Amino acid sequence: MKMLMKVMSVLLLLGATLPARAAINVLACEPEWGALTQVLGGEKVSVYTATNALQDPHQIQARPSLIARARNADMLVCTGSELEIGWLPILLRQYGNANIQPGKPGYFEAANYVHKLEVPTRLDRADGDVHPGGNPHIQTDPRNIALVADALARRLAEIDPANAAFYAARHQAFSARWTSAIQHWETLAAPLRGVSVVVQHKGFPYLEDWLGLREVATLEPKPGVEPTSTHLAKVLAQLQRQPAKMIIRAAYNDGRASEWLAERAKIPVVVLPFTVGADAQSKDLFGLFDETVQRLLGALK
Numbered sequence: 001m002k003m004l005m006k007v008m009s010v011l012l013l014l015g016a017t018l019p020a021r022a023a024i025n026v027l028a029c030e031p032e033w034g035a036l037t038q039v040l041g042g043e044k045v046s047v048y049t050a051t052n053a054l055q056d057p058h059q060i061q062a063r064p065s066l067i068a069r070a071r072n073a074d075m076l077v078c079t080g081s082e083l084e085i086g087w088l089p090i091l092l093r094q095y096g097n098a099n100i101q102p103g104k105p106g107y108f109e110a111a112n113y114v115h116k117l118e119v120p121t122r123l124d125r126a127d128g129d130v131h132p133g134g135n136p137h138i139q140t141d142p143r144n145i146a147l148v149a150d151a152l153a154r155r156l157a158e159i160d161p162a163n164a165a166f167y168a169a170r171h172q173a174f175s176a177r178w179t180s181a182i183q184h185w186e187t188l189a190a191p192l193r194g195v196s197v198v199v200q201h202k203g204f205p206y207l208e209d210w211l212g213l214r215e216v217a218t219l220e221p222k223p224g225v226e227p228t229s230t231h232l233a234k235v236l237a238q239l240q241r242q243p244a245k246m247i248i249r250a251a252y253n254d255g256r257a258s259e260w261l262a263e264r265a266k267i268p269v270v271v272l273p274f275t276v277g278a279d280a281q282s283k284d285l286f287g288l289f290d291e292t293v294q295r296l297l298g299a300l301k
Contacts, residue, residue: 023160027069027100029078029088030057031276032139033110033148035285037077040153040170044163048073053278054252057083058224062090075159076100077152080109081116083136105158111136113151114144117205139275141206142182142289149174181286186211189293191300196242198235198267200249200258203274207292216244219257227257239265246299250274268299 023044028034034049041047048069051060057079070076070091078084092101099106116134138144153171157164193212197204200219208215217238221231239261247258247269255269262269272292273282281291 023163024074024156025072026075026077027073029076029084030139032145032285032288033077033079033152035276036145036149036152037156039174039285040149040167041156042166042170044160044166045156053273053275053282056252058086060084060087062087062094067091067094070100071095071097073097073100073106075106075108075155077108077110079111079136079138081111081133081136081138083111105155108152108155110144110148110152111138113147114138117209118202135202135205137203137274138206140204140272140292141210142178142185142285143210144206145285146175146178146182149178177286181289185289185293188297192296195246195300196244198239198244198247198261200247200253203250204248204272207272211293211296213296216242219247219249219261226254232257232261236261236264239267243267246270246296248272248296251278270295270299272296 024041024046026034026037026041026045026047028037028047028049030051031049031053034047037045038047050066050069051057067090071094078088098104101107111133116136116138118135120132120134138148149171153167156167160167189211194214195212196214196216197208198217198219199215202218202220202223204213204215207213217235219227219232219235221227227235244265244267246267247262247265249255249258249269249271251271251273255271258269272295273279273288276282276285276288278288279291282288
């Protein structure tokens with residue numbers, strides 16, 4: 001009996017010293033939503049991000065380790081608007097986790113909470129990688145991040161009502177900092193308004209809308225289709241008639257086409273982080289936009 005009491009005492013002591021289990025296990029599809037969930041959830045969430053900043057978010061494989069994460073998730077936070085159409089449905093089918101199925105509180109699509117741009121007027125696969133609900137790359141406009149944060153904080157409170165006040169307080173603190181940061185970025189970026197740019201992929205309409213950039217050409221002949229030498233030559237000829245100040249591509253894009261054009265058009269390539277974690281400066285959401293604005297401004301010098 002004494003030995004049993006000692007064992008029980010040790011177990012109780014260990015239980016008291018171990019960290020409490022996070023209230024919500026979150027599987028985030030993209031780094032920006034993983035970062036935002038962590039900011040809003042703090043120690044009440046355990047976040048695993050399915051992709052990284054140097055991966056094309058359209059082209060992800062539903063590997064076994066990722067399927068296992070989906071099986072144990074309490075919440076799924078993704079972009080939506082069919083950005084993950086090539087791999088997310090597989091995750092949802094493999095283990096049938098009821099917590100994260102569409103329509104459940106644990107299923108969260110960020111794109112549902114913003115005004116989407118480039119909504120196609122027709123649907124034809126011959127037009128390339130077209131998203132029926134509009135362009136999904138909403139994270140390049142910090143105003144969209146703010147809208148998603150509002151909805152995500154409410155959803156966390158719905159899933160974990162015992163900690164609702166905690167999520168509300170963290171959201172309020174983030175929102176205050178974020179609003180101030182947006183004002184700062186917009187002041188810095190004022191010289192970019194009206195600047196003509198070429199983009200490698202149709203990944204920046206929200207950034208362009210926010211900063212007033214003017215897209216004059218795209219290196220991909222169709223979304224998701226790599227440019228041929230013939231198409232690049234056409235873009236080069238277009239730039240001779242309609243000059244641009246820079247070529248913009250995401251960190252995960254292959255740089256060969258943009259470098260080819262930059263050399264001949266005599267304009268710089270700006271490699272933007274596109275999401276959290278692409279470089280040492282973009283380690284969080286604030287750093288992501290600090291770096292984005294600074295790189296764009298640097299191309300004007």
